Structure formats: structure tokens, C-alpha cells
Amino acid sequence: MLQFTTAGRKTPPKRDADTRRRDFAEIYQPFAKERAEEQASRCSQCGVPFCQNHCPLGNDIPDWLRLIAEGRLEEAYAASSATNNMPEVCGRICPQDRLCEGACVIEQSTHGTVTIGALEQYITETAWDEGWIKPICPPRERSQSVGIIGAGPGGLAAAEELRREGFQVTVYDRYDRTGGLLIYGIPNFKLEKSVIERRTDYLEKSDVAFERNVDIGADISFAELRARHDAILIATGVYKARSLACPGAGSKGVVAALDYLTASNRKGLGDVVAAFDRGDLNAEGKKVVVLGGGDTAMDCVRSAVRQGARSVTCLYRRDRKNMPGSMREVANAEEEGVVFEWLAAPKAILGDANSVSGVRAIRMELGATDASGRRAPVERAGSEFDAPADLVIEALGFEPEDQPGMFGAPELKVTERGTLKVDGESLETSLPGVYAAGDIVRGASLVVWAIVDGRRAAAAIASRLEKTRRPIAAE
């Protein structure tokens, strides 16, 4: 260990921009064993592990780095999977620069952070390859059942934890595939679909039941679901897209980011997508303008590049330093040819009834700090300019749908933002025995936080069901 003075920071090999622009395959290649051991050995094993404190899951990072460096990979996997249900997913797509790696002590001493995310991915990929990940076989079966609404990372993490305790778990999802935003939101170049399919397959082999194409509130009433199960977890995410409110908003040629990404992901999975084939949701040959500066916007610009767009421009109203998306993804997008117009906001969509021709935008500057703690962008008078476009993608964020209304459950309390109100410890909602996790509680957030919530809600549900256990012969 402590090799950070002799071994420099190395990320896994990245495919060059010209090659990767032409396909949707992941851009990073896995670490080779020797490189992984070398990079893990850079850890300084400091007394106060800031990386662990800044990981939402509290992953025991220094321990598993030491085990990798010593070649004890099976033990490293045991330590890593003890706190994380999807280490290979988090290792790929957590914004590590803002979480664990951003707090790494050797980074603070200018030696370059340990590549924690890539090593976490390496451990779990090795575990899959070596067959160390076996279907769950709980020590005893319990008759009590839990219904989980939503097969995103929050729901899937809870399903795994509850199954380990021997509960009968059914996950319901309105989509035809499981994974939530991991399957239909996040593109392959960040996270291959096979990674998610492998997790689902593992849960199915562990006797978690999945009911796909089932919209709770429409196909099965929420009341009926509550009657079916001893406890319920709502992990439905946030899907109401914010849209523009300016002249020309809603024109043909202006599309919502998630519609665009879902079409692209479905095509990649081999589905027939009429709106893509018609060209409405396909960037090929087009001048594309994406509005927004978060992860969703980054996924849109980079998907458009891969679809063969003529040009791709991202308009964001703050500057690079203040954008919400991961810095790593911005750098990747720039390498792939995306043009960023920082400090620019849309004023109008240009064009006619049948097509758009561009976005009229205005230059912004950063003013006083606003309620979010960031400096608010204000318009610079007389600085309008036009960005040519024949496809405009709105990536302006998401809000919760009307969950109580959709479930016909007005007694399900929500916050001012429309997210579900929960007890801070147990994540129980205002309805007894009904818990909530992930984006529907936090608002649009991160995969790692959905996993944190899924685990916490599962623990609270298990403890509740333990207390209310009925004496049944099968148990």
C-alpha cells in the first residue's frame, strides 16, 4: 500500500473518441489484474477514510482496496457486496468526482485520487466471471410477502435485501423490462444493458417474482396490492419532464429527453420504435440542440453524436463549474465533438408549424446566490443569438407525477415538491406498512442514493414484519 508516490493515477483504458463516436458500446475497457493491483496499492489507508464517509453507502473502500492489492479478490468482493447491491453499476456511473474520489486524501495532496469506481467495477466483474455470485438461498423461508412497485435500482436493491431475509417478494413494473432508468434512461456507452439484465436474472434465480407491464393504479389498484401483501414499497421514480415555457415551445421537432433516450435504448435492444424510424426521435443527419446541463443532457448529446447528427450543441444557462452533470461526462462529450454554449438560455424556438429551424438564445451571467445555494443566472441585455437546429431536446429535469392521484390514495402524503413524505429513519409513508425509496422520495437523484434507500426501507420492512409475524406451519 501507500504506493501513490511511485505509481501515478491511471484510469482504465478509454476507447479513442473517433472510434467510440461510431457505436454505443461502453467507452472504458476493464482494468487488467496487474493494473488493478497497482492502482489499489496507491491507497494511503488513512486513519479517517474520507472516501468512505463521502460514499452514500458507506462502502468500506480502504479495506477492499487493500484486499485487491494483496490479490485477495474473493474477500474484496465479499466486503464490497456487503454494503452495495450493484457495485458494478455504481463503479461505472456514480459521479465519483463529487463522491468518494472527490474526498480521497491523496487527491488533496495533489497525487491524483485512487480510481475507486473503476476498482469497484473490477471486483464485481471478476466475481461474476469467477462464479462467486450465487442465487440467494435464504436460511429459512417466510410466508409474509412484500410488493415492490418499481424495478429501478431502489426497488431492486430492496428486493434483494428482503429475499435474503426469506420474504416472498414480487416486483411490479409498468415497463416491459426491469431496471427503471438503468434500462431505458442511461445509454449503453455508460452502462451496457447486459449488466442490468444479469442482475435481473440473478434476482429471478433467487425467486424474486417480477410482474412486468403492470401499471399499479391502472392495471391493479393500489388498494388491491395492499391487500395482497404484508408490506408495500413504492419505488416509482420521477417521470414528469419539465418543459420550456417560451414562444415556439411544444413545436414539432422539440422532444423530451426521456422520450428521445428511451427510443434510442429500445432500438439498441432490438425493439421496433416507430417514432425513431420516422425520424422524430432520431438525430441522424440533423443539427441538434440539447437544453440543460445535467446527466440527462450529457446522455442526449452523446447519443446524438452516435446516431450521426450533423452537429450537436448543448445550451446551459450556468457555467461549466456550476453545471449539475458529472465533469467526467462533459469531458467525454467534448472529446466526442459536442459544442458547449455555457451561460446561454433559450428565449424562443424558431421555425414553423412543421419543423424547427433553431433556438433563439440569450447570454447569461451569474448573479447573486439563489435558494439552491448556487449563483443565479441573469440575462445579459441585447446578447441574443440564434443556434441553428432541426431537433431540439429538452433535458430540463424531472418532477414527481401525482402519486396519490394515480394510486387513488389521497391519504398518501406528499411534500411541497410532490415527492412522497416519509419518516426520516424508516422511510415509511403516511400509510402504515407502505414505504418509499429512491427518486420518488428525494426527487431526481442518483443510483447510489436509490440503493441506500432501498436497503434502508428493506431493513425497516423486515423489522416490521418480524414483529407482526403470524405463526404459520411453513415458517
Ligand SMILES: Cc1cc2nc3c(=O)[nH]c(=O)nc-3n(C[C@H](O)[C@H](O)[C@H](O)COP(=O)(O)OP(=O)(O)OC[C@H]3O[C@@H](n4cnc5c(N)ncnc54)[C@H](O)[C@@H]3O)c2cc1C
Ligand atoms: C438520462 C438519465 C441519466 C442518468 N445518469 C445517471 C448517472 O450517470 N449516475 C447516476 O447515479 N444516476 C443517474 N441518473 C439518475 C438515476 O437513474 C436515478 O436516480 C435512479 O434510477 C432512481 O432510481 P429509482 O429506483 O428511484 O427509480 P427509477 O430508476 O426511475 O425506476 C422506477 C421504476 O418504477 C416504475 N414505475 C413507475 N410508476 C409505476 C407504476 N405506477 N406501476 C408500476 N411501475 C411503475 C418505472 O417504470 C421504473 O421502472 C440518470 C437519470 C437519467 C434520467
Ligand code: SF4
Ligand atoms: S458506490 Fe459510488 S460513491 Fe460509493 S464507493 Fe462506489 S463509486 Fe464511490
